[in-house]
Amino acid sequence: MKRERKALPAAVPHEDWLLDQLKDAEFAAEYLNAALAEGDQAAFMLALRDVARARGGISAVARNSRLNRVALSRALSKRGNPELHSLSRILDASGLRFVIAAKENAGRRRSKVQARGVA
Secondary structure, three states: OOOOOOOOOOOOOOOOHHHHHOOOHHHHHHHHHHHHHHOHHHHHHHHHHHHHOOOOHHHHHHHHHHHHHHHHHHHHOOOOOOOOHHHHHHHHHOOOOOOOOOOOOOOOOHHHHHHHOOO
């Protein structure tokens, strides 16, 4: 008895789907947070590049962030290492911002600032 093999569907390009999803600010934020959680700067920079492409393109983000387009492209490359100020401007131009949050397992310890009565 001969067994028939089912043909696997052809791979579907995901780039168009991803760029469409990244137009949503919440999705873009989660995408960047996931890339940041990887701990790999190159992965984060490429994810940020995807967000920039989806949210107006490199030229539009460069214009809105008042950064040079070529410098922005370099900053968003695998080897990119933008300064915090530039990174903040890129995020702002993409409709996003930095947020610092406590780790979920960090507990409720008093910070040194609170202990000193500064808070």
